[in-house]
Amino acid sequence: MPALLGVPALIKVESLMWLFYFWxxxxxxxxxQGKPLSNRPFKDFRFGETPYFTGLEICRLARLRKGEKFYDLGCGRGKMVFAAALGFGAQAVGVDLLPTYIHFGERIANLTGCDAQFLLEDFTLVEVFEADVIYVAGSIFSQETWDELLLLIEQLQPGSRWVCVGRQAEHALLKAYDQREFLFSWGYEMVYFYEVLV
Ligand SMILES: C[S@@+](CC[C@H](N)C(=O)[O-])C[C@H]1O[C@@H](n2cnc3c(N)ncnc32)[C@H](O)[C@@H]1O
Known part of the structure; x- marks a missing residue:
């Protein structure tokens, strides 16, 4: 099978994404699906995506290792979830509130035999005690949502990483260790890397 960005199964994932989403x-x-969820701000559901080449480089800088647990909070179509699972051998979990993303994400994971899980859940309520890396492409989220997301940091183990796009995370438990600009579907944006302190 030809490899996309050096990751063999990624081309199958991308082909299935085209096939499912074309229709x-x-x-x-x-x-x-987003409008009826009146307890969440509708602007949080805007479409935007992390391309594979950006996702793979972010996982590398997040020091993601084989077997580690990776969460994309607000995973959308799941490109970042597949990049983490197939590119790094992570146990990748995507969380989103829109059923279309979760349904197709699960189908693509099953068809490619990929160790990726998709949860139809509100990410502010999800349990992340076992997470090694949390990824949040949160520049579009409302301040209220962002503040709720930061509460999840209290669940994380020392040494785990918190990676966020377009927004710095201010929290007593986080220590910044890198920041880089990357290309996303909406343009260039800064990505901030943190480690959870002991
Ligand atoms: C900008 S997209 C990010 C897509 C993906 N993380 C990526 O980088 O390719 C933000 C996603 O967050 C999801 N979202 C917004 N609020 C949410 C919530 N409370 N719980 C779960 N997902 C949510 C939206 O449906 C959308 O798919």
């Missing part, structure tokens, strides 16, 4: 008008799904 969907995503803005309509986002509106129909």
């Amino acid at each position: 969907r008008f995503l803005p309509l799904d986002i509106y129909l």
